[in-house]
Amino acid sequence: MKTLVYLIIGTFFGVIMYKSEAASWFRIYEMFEFGSFHMYGIILSAIAVGATGIWLIKRFNIKTLGGNDMHLKPKNKSFSRYAFGGILFGLGWALAGACPGPMYVLTGAGYFSIIIVVASAVLGTFVYGLLRHKLPH
Amino acid sequence: MNWIYDPWPWYVSGPLIALTMFALLFVGKQFGMSSNLRTICTISGGHKAADFFKFNWKKERWNLVVMAGAILGGFLASQYLSDNTVEINPEVAQKLETYGINSANEAYLPTEIFSMEALSDPKVLAILIVGGFLVGFGARYAGGCTSGHAISGISNLQVPSMIAAAGFFVGGLIMIHFIYPLIF
Numbered sequence: 001m002k003t004l005v006y007l008i009i010g011t012f013f014g015v016i017m018y019k020s021e022a023a024s025w026f027r028i029y030e031m032f033e034f035g036s037f038h039m040y041g042i043i044l045s046a047i048a049v050g051a052t053g054i055w056l057i058k059r060f061n062i063k064t065l066g067g068n069d070m071h072l073k074p075k076n077k078s079f080s081r082y083a084f085g086g087i088l089f090g091l092g093w094a095l096a097g098a099c100p101g102p103m104y105v106l107t108g109a110g111y112f113s114i115i116i117v118v119a120s121a122v123l124g125t126f127v128y129g130l131l132r133h134k135l136p137h
Numbered sequence: 138m139n140w141i142y143d144p145w146p147w148y149v150s151g152p153l154i155a156l157t158m159f160a161l162l163f164v165g166k167q168f169g170m171s172s173n174l175r176t177i178c179t180i181s182g183g184h185k186a187a188d189f190f191k192f193n194w195k196k197e198r199w200n201l202v203v204m205a206g207a208i209l210g211g212f213l214a215s216q217y218l219s220d221n222t223v224e225i226n227p228e229v230a231q232k233l234e235t236y237g238i239n240s241a242n243e244a245y246l247p248t249e250i251f252s253m254e255a256l257s258d259p260k261v262l263a264i265l266i267v268g269g270f271l272v273g274f275g276a277r278y279a280g281g282c283t284s285g286h287a288i289s290g291i292s293n294l295q296v297p298s299m300i301a302a303a304g305f306f307v308g309g310l311i312m313i314h315f316i317y318p319l320i321f
Contacts, residue, residue, distance in 0.1 A: 003202050005164060010203035013157045014210015015218065020150030023211070024223040025246045029233070032313035035226035038147050043287060045151025046158075050292030053159055064165040071167040075280060075290065075297040082297050085279025086286075086304015092271025093305060094312035095264055097246070099283040100170040100276060103269075104204050106246070108211030109221075113251045116262070117269035122181075124273025125174040129189035135278065 017105045025097030032094055081137040092124075142220045158289055166199055169285035171276035173197075173204045221245045236321035260320070279304065 017023045022042055031039035056062065057070060064070055093099050096117050098106060103121065106114040128135075145153075158168040175190065176197045183190035215221055223245055230241035240248045248255070255261045276282040279301040281290060287305065290298020 002164070002199070006166075006199045006202035007206040007209070009157060009160045009164075010206020010208075011210040011213070012160075012206070013154075013203070014207035015214045016145070016150055016153045016157065016210075017207070018211050018214035019145045019218060020147070020154075021144045021223050021245075022150065023245075025250070026223045026225045026233075026241055028309075029313065030225045030229045032309045033226075033229050033232065035229035041147030042151040042154065045148055046154040046288050047151075047291050049152045049155035050158055050288060051294065053155060054292050054294075057162070065163050066165055068165055070162045071165065072162075072293055074293075075295050078297065079300060082279050082286075082300035083304050085275050085277070086301040087275070087308040087311070088271050089275025089279055089282060089301075090305040090308020090310075091312045091316075092268045092273075092275055092308075093283075094309035095316075096268025096272060097250075098268075099272060100174065101207060101282075101284055103272075104170070104173075104207040105211035105214075108208035108213075109215035109245070110212070111246055111251050112253060113256060113265055114246075116256075116265045117272075120266045120269025121171075121273030121276075122174050122177050124270035124275070125171075125277050126178045126183055126186070126190075126273075127270075128274045128277040129175070129178060129183060129187040132187070132189050 013101065014105045014108060017102050018109060023098065023102035023105045023109075028094060028097045078137055081135075084136065092121075141218060144219075144223070154288060155292070158284075158292065161203070167285075168289045169200070169281055170204070170207075171273070171282035171285065173200050174273050175277060176201060215245070219245070236317065238321075264320070275308070 020042055021027045022039065027039055030036050098117060103114055103118050107118060161168045176194050179190040179192065179194045222243055224242050233241050238247045238249045250261055250264060279286065281301060286298040286301040291302060
């Protein structure tokens with residue numbers, strides 16, 4: 001039953017990514033060229049609604065459907081890992097024109113080449129796991 | 138019936154992405170797509186190579202199901218809800234033509250990079266491999282991607298996520314404005 005709920009949430013998300021064109025290489029390129037407000041509007045309105053909702057959740061101490069606290073743990077404080085990791089991620093995001101969510105969505109849309117991107121992303125994650133102790137965090 | 142195929146405007150899409158995040162919060166989970174890449178590493182035997190992959194992946198199975206849903210959503214949307222073209226700013230499309238990419242307004246992804254025929258070009262193959270690698274490496278290094286940091290983390294007003302999202306943007310700008318002119 002719970003599995004079905006996760007599948008529905010994921011499907012909903014996949015349709016949004018595709019229909020909003022956030023999964024399109026062209027939209028990512030256009031965003032970094034400052035050619036349209038579209039992608040900025042998506043990200044900023046998601047944050048505006050998200051921040052308002054999370055403020056309400058905290059303000060009224062709203063629980064999960066199971067009655068537990070929500071997963072809103074603060075991230076560890078640091079600068080270098082977020083800055084270096086973030087920049088590397090951004091370079092890849094603009095080069096492949098896709099971040100992880102859209103990669104899965106495009107796999108479903110039948111773009112064979114995206115499977116190469118996903119496999120490389122798994123490899124990148126693996127290499128990070130190997131080198132983690134040698135990197136500034 | 139053409140409206141079914143029209144793209145959704147940003148003011149519909151953005152709030153729906155926030156709704157995805159809330160749906161996951163309400164069932165006791167959190168929104169983060171790149172964590173699945175780590176789980177896949179563990180399932181593939183990565184736990185033998187590094188401690189980073191030693192965790193109980195069965196606890197993350199729910200997120201793999203979300204990922205499967207995203208794949209299904211991509212299939213449904215591309216098959217039934219889209220004409221699979223993306224219109225962009227004409228000036229940006231013109232600039233892409235100078236890079237040899239002429240499929241703007243005609244395709245969802247540039248055929249010059251994502252078609253089967255393009256794979257025989259070593260440069261295209263390198264773009265796909267290096268791009269994917271950096272996304273996977275950078276997402277785990279930064280502890281999250283666009284969904285975990287830019288949407289969830291900033292919505293929760295977390296400074297680390299703001300640093301990471303600024304990094305995403307700096308990296309993207311460097312790639313498009315300094316590296317693209319060198320590779321295209």
